[in-house]
Amino acid sequence: xxxxxxxxLNSLFYASVLFLIAAGLxxxxxxxxxxxxxxxxxxxxxxxxxAWLVGRAVALGVPTVWTFLLLPxxxxxxxxxxxxxxxxxxxxxRRAEEYQLLVTFGLLLILxxxxxLLWGGLPLSADPVMDLLPSVRIGGLIYPxxxxxxxxxxxxxxxxxxxxxxxxxxxxxxxxTSQDRRMASALGLNVALVYxxxxxxxxxxxxxxxxxIVPTQTAVLGMGIDALILAxxxxxxxxxxxxxxxxxxxxxxxxxxxxGIQFFPEIELAVLYLIAALVLLVKPTxxxxxx
Amino acid sequence: MMRADVSRAEPKxxxxxxxxxxxxxxxxxxxxxxxxxxxxxxxxxxxxIAALGFNLLLGYTGLLSFGHSAFFGIGAYSVAFLLRxxxxxxxxxxxxxxxxxxxxxxxxxxxxxxxxxxxxFGILTLALSQVVYxxxxxxxxxTGGTDGLRVARPTLLAGMFTFTGGGAFQRFIxxxxxxxxxxxxxxxxxxxxxxxxxxxxxxxxxxxNETRAAFLGLRIRRFRWVAFLISGTFxxxxxxxxxxxxxxxxxxxxxxxxxxxxxxxxLLGGFRNFTGxxxxxxxxxxxxxxxxxxxxYWQLLLGVVLVLLVMLLPTGIVGAIxxxxxxLRRKEKPA
Numbered sequence: 088x089x090x091x092x093x094x095x096l097n098s099l100f101y102a103s104v105l106f107l108i109a110a111g112l113x114x115x116x117x118x119x120x121x122x123x124x125x126x127x128x129x130x131x132x133x134x135x136x137x138a139w140l141v142g143r144a145v146a147l148g149v150p151t152v153w154t155f156l157l158l159p160x161x162x163x164x165x166x167x168x169x170x171x172x173x174x175x176x177x178x179x180x181r182r183a184e185e186y187q188l189l190v191t192f193g194l195l196l197i198l199x200x201x202x203x204l205l206w207g208g209l210p211l212s213a214d215p216v217m218d219l220l221p222s223v224r225i226g227g228l229i230y231p232x233x234x235x236x237x238x239x240x241x242x243x244x245x246x247x248x249x250x251x252x253x254x255x256x257x258x259x260x261x262x263x264t265s266q267d268r269r270m271a272s273a274l275g276l277n278v279a280l281v282y283x284x285x286x287x288x289x290x291x292x293x294x295x296x297x298x299x300i301v302p303t304q305t306a307v308l309g310m311g312i313d314a315l316i317l318a319x320x321x322x323x324x325x326x327x328x329x330x331x332x333x334x335x336x337x338x339x340x341x342x343x344x345x346x347g348i349q350f351f352p353e354i355e356l357a358v359l360y361l362i363a364a365l366v367l368l369v370k371p372t373x374x375x376x377x378x
Numbered sequence: 379m380m381r382a383d384v385s386r387a388e389p390k391x392x393x394x395x396x397x398x399x400x401x402x403x404x405x406x407x408x409x410x411x412x413x414x415x416x417x418x419x420x421x422x423x424x425x426x427i428a429a430l431g432f433n434l435l436l437g438y439t440g441l442l443s444f445g446h447s448a449f450f451g452i453g454a455y456s457v458a459f460l461l462r463x464x465x466x467x468x469x470x471x472x473x474x475x476x477x478x479x480x481x482x483x484x485x486x487x488x489x490x491x492x493x494x495x496x497x498x499f500g501i502l503t504l505a506l507s508q509v510v511y512x513x514x515x516x517x518x519x520x521t522g523g524t525d526g527l528r529v530a531r532p533t534l535l536a537g538m539f540t541f542t543g544g545g546a547f548q549r550f551i552x553x554x555x556x557x558x559x560x561x562x563x564x565x566x567x568x569x570x571x572x573x574x575x576x577x578x579x580x581x582x583x584x585x586x587n588e589t590r591a592a593f594l595g596l597r598i599r600r601f602r603w604v605a606f607l608i609s610g611t612f613x614x615x616x617x618x619x620x621x622x623x624x625x626x627x628x629x630x631x632x633x634x635x636x637x638x639x640x641x642x643x644x645l646l647g648g649f650r651n652f653t654g655x656x657x658x659x660x661x662x663x664x665x666x667x668x669x670x671x672x673x674x675y676w677q678l679l680l681g682v683v684l685v686l687l688v689m690l691l692p693t694g695i696v697g698a699i700x701x702x703x704x705x706l707r708r709k710e711k712p713a
Contacts, residue, residue, distance in 0.1 A: 122497055178689065184497050185442045189645060190688045192638050196681030204675055312635065316508055323501055356512035360505045364490060367502050371494055 089226025094345055096225075100234045102341035103241020107296035108314055109321035110248060110333040111289035117328030118265045118285035121176065121187050125194040127315025128202075129165050129290050133297025134306035135202055137161030138211035141302075151215045158216070158298040165294025166287045173286040180282075195312075203308060210305035217302040237299050244292065245334055251288075252330060261285060265328070323363040326373025335374060401563055408555055413548055417623070418667060419660075420555045423562045424620045426659030429644045430569050431612020436641070437649040438573055439605045440585030441492075444500045445507030446640045448487065449610040451632035452510065453480050453617025458527035458627050469532040469557065472618055480614020481607060483510075488606030492599055495588075504634055511632040526628030529621045558619055565612060566656065572608065573652060581605050613640070639666075642684055648694020657696050 112126045140157045172194065179187050220232035252258040264271040264281045272278045296314075297306070321340050325332025340359060347355030366373060404423075408416045428450055435441045456476040460466045466475075491502045514521045521527065531541040531550050534557055541550040572578050584591040584598050592598055621627045630636065639662070646665075647658025665683070669676035691698050 122501075175685075182692075184500075185436070186688050186692060188442065188444070188497075188500060189641065190685055192641070193681045193684030193688065196677045196684065198681075200675045200678035200681070204678070316504070316634065319501055319504065323505065327497075353516045354513070356516070357509045360509040360512065363505045364502060364509075367498060367505075368490060368493060371498055 089228050092225050093228055093230055094349065096230060096234065096238070098338075098341040098345040099238045099241070101344065102337045103238050103244075104296045104300045105317060105321055105341060106241055106334055106337035107244055107292045107299075109318040109325070109337055110245075110330060111292035111296075112318050113322050113325070113328055113330065113333045114248075114292070115286055115289035116322070118261060119176075119180065119282055121179070121191065122184070122327075123289070124188060124191040124315065125198055126191075126289070126293055127311035127313070127318060128195050128198040129169065129293040129311070130297040130314050131202060131306065131308075131311030132168060132198065133161050133165045133294030134301040134310065135206050135211060135297075136164045136294070137298040138213040138301045138306045139206060141213035141216055142211065145215050151219050154213075154216050155219065159295070161298035161301075162291050162295035165297070166291035169287045169290030170283055173283050176286075177279075177282075195315075199308070199311065206306075208308055210307045211301075212305040213302045215302075231303070233302060237303070240295070240299055244295065248292075249330060257284070317359070320359050320363040323373060324366050326375040329373065329375040332373050332375035397566075401559075404559055405556070408552060413551055416555050417551050418663065420551070420558050420623055421620075421667075422660035422663035423558050424616050424623070424659075425643055425663050426656040427562055427565050427619065428613045428616035428640055429647070429655035429659040429662075430565060431609045431616070432640050433644050433649055433655040434569065434572070434581075434605055434609040434612070436644060437651075437654070438578060438585065439581045439602055439609075441495060441602065441606075442500050442641070443491075443503040443606075443609070444634060444637050444641065445487070445491075445503030445505075446610070446613050447632050447634060447636040448503075448507035448510045449480055449484055449613040450617035450620070450636070450640070451514070451627070451629075452483050453614035454621040454627040454631055455514065455521065455527070455617075456480070456614075457618055457621045458529050461529055461532075462527065467530070467533050468536060469534050469622065470536055472532060472622075473561075473615070476618040477611060477615060480617070481611040484607045484610025484614065485603075488603050488610065492602040492606055504637070507632065507637060508634055511629055511634070514629045514632050521629070524629060526626050526630075528626050529624075531625075532622050554623060558623075561615070561619060565615070569612070570652065577601070577604070642680070645684075645687060645694055648697035648700075650693055651696040651700065654694050654696040658694065661695070 108126065108130050111129075112123060115121060115123050115126070137158055137160075140161060141154045144154050144157060145151065175194075176187075176190065179190055217231065217233045220236065222229045223232050223235065224230075250258075252261060260271070260276055260281055261284075263274075264276065264278055264285075268278060271281070317340060321333060321336035323336075324339055325334070325336030339362070343359060343362065344355060347358055351358065404419075407419065411419070428446070431449075432443065432446050435443050453476050456479045457472045460472055460475060466472065487503070487506050490506065491499055494502055515523060518524075531546065533540045534553055539549075539553050541547075541553075573581075580591070580596050580601055583594070584596060584601055588598060617631065620631075643658040643662035644655045645658065646662055647656065648654030666676065666680065669679045673679060687694070693701065
């Protein structure tokens with residue numbers, strides 16, 4: 088029984104991180120109509136920046152309690168990176184999707200190597216953050232408390248994002264721009280600003296995903312490329328541009344994956360891709376998509 | 379009337395002459411360049427075949443596939459399996475058996491993928507190609523996992539040429555270059571016929587205006603499916619030719635960034651031209667080889683080139699040259 092609870096918690100932990108990445112990808116697509124192939128790499132940047140910051144802080148003798156605050160800092164750095172990169176994408180908003188895919192693919196190649204340039208090829212870890220929290224006893228088994236925090240962050244992020252999009256004025260502007268860019272512009276909205284904000288929020292979420300997962304594992308090269316494909320699977324299942332879709336998709340992928348690792352490890356990834364292909368065939372817009 | 383006919387026949391003849399000239403130059407090149415350069419050129423020709431097939435979808439049908447690594451990889455792994463499990467050493471048999479396998483896979487994946495267009499087509503091809511990748515990765519007792527499978531030098535032309543003993547590597551590269559060149563020439567000829575046939579024209583009509591093509595009575599999905607099939611088979615052939623040269627196949631050729639490389643080479647040459655992907659495939663091979671040789675951060679270099687290319691030369695190198703040539707001609711003949 089307790090092993091089942093642990094597996095469910097593992098799934099939720101994984102779903103939280105996946106939701107953060109996929110929701111960012113979905114938000115960027117929903118508002119800007121760009122499928123950002125570099126999105127997974129933003130997640131990787133978040134992981135590397137955070138691990139590096141934590142490492143520096145520990146080396147400087149900062150009490151480990153404070154290193155917790157470095158997680159949002161890492162995510163914020165990725166948001167800033169997004170703000171810096173968005174102008175580069177501007178010439179492509181009106182061009183064919185092929186070019187948008189290609190330019191973000193180019194961005195992916197560049198960023199992957201920038202990571203290597205800055206931090207070398209060695210994995211970076213941020214264990215002190217993980218060790219900060221005591222383990223929790225569930226039945227007869229031990230579960231790291233930090234993982235529960237990650238699940239909490241995922242829930243808070245989901246609620247927060249929902250609140251921003253559906254309850255604030257900024258959210259109304261965001262949705263209006265996503266529905267009709269020209270009309271929004273004609274009504275006097277600063278569309279360029281909305282685009283930058285959407286891109287920055289999307290990057291922040293991907294960065295946060297990287298920041299919160301890095302204490303439990305290490306930041307390694309190529310983690311972004313793997314994450315991108317899983318995020319694609321999530322948004323394809325849930326529907327590109329849909330927040331609920333990202334949430335449900337992340338939950339489906341995580342639970343299937345946890346079950347897969349347990350029961351059919353050989354075809355665990357293949358099953359995920361097949362589910363995505365199946366959803367595209369039956370309902371191209373995904374479970375919650377409208378576009 | 380006569381004049382019109384002559385002016386229509388002339389460019390075709392000119393083109394044929396140019397193609398023969400290029401072929402002769404390619405055939406003579408190994409006499410003047412070293413072994414390493416010949417090997418590199420062979421890689422380039424193989425990449426050109428892959429890009430040529432890919433471009434039937436992107437350039438002529440208007441579908442951007444991000445999953446062509448699957449067909450390349452299936453071609454490569456077919457050869458590895460034929461060698462290991464059936465003990466086949468003949469290159470001709472590799473091609474004869476490998477091609478139907480690649481065609482079958484393309485037909486299967488294509489049947490699913492052509493139900494969508496645009497971005498969904500891209501994601502669907504990506505997802506399905508990664509099914510193949512993850513299977514190759516996880517069933518390591520069959521595929522060798524990340525270690526991949528080694529492939530020995532095959533015999534060419536039904537056993538007429540074998541490559542063992544001293545100096546075998548040099549003899550193999552010299553012979554294999556001409557082998558690949560011949561296959562390349564055949565591929566280019568076939569693709570030329572395809573895109574200039576009524577079938578090819580129908581694909582372009584579908585690309586330019588799907589609704590209008592449908593009203594003309596074209597069965598759009600069927601056409602796209604056949605285009606997908608041909609495209610995947612060409613790229614599969616490239617995989618078959620690639621693996622004896624490389625001597626090893628790993629899941630890396632199935633991983634999606636490799637699909638990105640195929641897209642990259644096609645774009646580099648230009649996807650709105652017949653010759654674009656050929657030039658792109660050759661050029662990309664040299665670009666990547668020299669980037670890898672000169673800097674540890676070759677991906678960065680390639681990424682910058684890609685971004686600049688999309689920004690400044692969206693029609694690729696061949697496209698840009700064609701535009702420049704057209705401008706020049708108009709200046710000469712102001713009429």
